[in-house]
Amino acid sequence: MTEHHxxxxxxxxxxxxxxxxxxxxxxxxxxxxxxxxxxxxxxRVMAVLGRYEGLSAVDVAVRTAMDKVAVSRALTRLVQxxxxxxxxxxxxxxxxxLALTSKGWKIYDQVAPAxxxxxxxxxxxxxxxxxxxxxxxxxxxxxxGIGAMNAxxxxx
Amino acid sequence: MTEHHxxxxxxxxxxxxxxxxxxxxxxxxxxxxxxxxxxxxxxRVMAVLGRYEGLSAVDVAVRTAMDKVAVSRALTRLVQxxxxxxxxxxxxxxxxxLALTSKGWKIYDQVAPAxxxxxxxxxxxxxxxxxxxxxxxxxxxxxxGIGAMNAxxxxx
DNA sequence: GCTTTATAGTTTCATTTGAAACCATTTGCA
DNA sequence: TGCAAATGGTTTCAAATGAAACTATAAAGC
Numbered sequence: 001m002t003e004h005h006x007x008x009x010x011x012x013x014x015x016x017x018x019x020x021x022x023x024x025x026x027x028x029x030x031x032x033x034x035x036x037x038x039x040x041x042x043x044r045v046m047a048v049l050g051r052y053e054g055l056s057a058v059d060v061a062v063r064t065a066m067d068k069v070a071v072s073r074a075l076t077r078l079v080q081x082x083x084x085x086x087x088x089x090x091x092x093x094x095x096x097x098l099a100l101t102s103k104g105w106k107i108y109d110q111v112a113p114a115x116x117x118x119x120x121x122x123x124x125x126x127x128x129x130x131x132x133x134x135x136x137x138x139x140x141x142x143x144x145g146i147g148a149m150n151a152x153x154x155x156x
Numbered sequence: 157m158t159e160h161h162x163x164x165x166x167x168x169x170x171x172x173x174x175x176x177x178x179x180x181x182x183x184x185x186x187x188x189x190x191x192x193x194x195x196x197x198x199x200r201v202m203a204v205l206g207r208y209e210g211l212s213a214v215d216v217a218v219r220t221a222m223d224k225v226a227v228s229r230a231l232t233r234l235v236q237x238x239x240x241x242x243x244x245x246x247x248x249x250x251x252x253x254l255a256l257t258s259k260g261w262k263i264y265d266q267v268a269p270a271x272x273x274x275x276x277x278x279x280x281x282x283x284x285x286x287x288x289x290x291x292x293x294x295x296x297x298x299x300x301g302i303g304a305m306n307a308x309x310x311x312x
Numbered sequence: 313g314c315t316t317t318a319t320a321g322t323t324t325c326a327t328t329t330g331a332a333a334c335c336a337t338t339t340g341c342a
Numbered sequence: 343t344g345c346a347a348a349t350g351g352t353t354t355c356a357a358a359t360g361a362a363a364c365t366a367t368a369a370a371g372c
Contacts, residue, residue: 007271014278028170050163068352112163115168116161121305122301125300145282223359250320252320
């Protein structure tokens with residue numbers, strides 16, 4: 001009598017989060033991908049450069065949680081397309097100093113508001129109380145929750 | 157004086173969900189990827205086959221939210237490795253009928269409990285009230301929220 | 313029954329991705 | 343100073359991925 005410990009994918013939190021996240025990201029990306037010929041990775045790079053000027057490639061990688069190879073490739077395309085300006089830091093010739101060009105800003109100024117509007121629409125289905133809980137829960141999962149998972153593994 | 161409508165990635169819900177989801181999935185996958193030489197897609201296929209016997213490849217694709225090419229490839233490897241048995245349906249020779257082999261079950265019986273344990277650890281940082289809200293919010297976002305986003309786009 | 317259309321699944325090809333190796337510059341320190 | 347280790351970034355190579363074309367079988371229309 002084999003009794004198996006069954007996992008129901010559709011109730012499994014990591015799976016549900018993955019589906020939800022991908023569906024949301026795709027919905028937003030659909031908007032700008034063909035319209036501006038902009039990949040998700042490129043957009044993420046532009047997004048942080050719109051927020052913080054003068055970052056290096058590694059800084060961008062940290063802020064976007066992308067790996068540096070992906071950032072390097074995205075930057076190559078963005079510089080190529082005249083959307084980002086790259087110069088070398090005076091004091092450290094390894095580091096690049098990055099900023100959106102005016103062409104880059106023009107795209108940013110169309111994509112960023114659209115993205116925020118999407119977020120607003122998404123959240124419009126939650127009331128204030130639910131949003132507050134969501135905020136709290138996301139923070140908790142990100143800080144303690146993931147730590148708890150990893151701790152359970154690495155101590156084995 | 158150009159005033160830009162700035163998007164802060166670290167406060168942007170889609171981005172935060174993406175990071176959270178990827179971090180969680182990676183933490184779990186790390187566990188079984190080398191240990192069983194099992195990719196995430198392969199594991200997802202095995203997970204639904206552990207839950208429902210006799211599905212076809214398309215059925216698996218629907219339940220895992222993967223595309224059928226990915227499922228086809230995962231199945232090729234799983235059958236190859238003797239972890240899944242594939243036969244043809246009598247009434248419809250196009251459809252395959254899939255099931256875990258005993259070898260497949262052995263792996264399932266190790267991976268599924270580990271995955272559930274990870275989920276438990278992750279959720280252990282939330283109290284009952286928070287978990288209830290999370291459940292409610294996830295459902296709401298998945299049903300209404302995504303619809304609201306898409307509606308806002310397609311009516312433009 | 314025969315032809316068109318739909319469905320299940322695989323293969324092909326081009327693109328994306330990631331890990332590791334790599335080059336250049338800078339930093340630490342004997 | 344001078345040499346080892348670290349850091350910023352790019353390139354290379356192999357594997358993963360996705361779209362579209364393709365094969366085989368089944369269902370529908372006439």
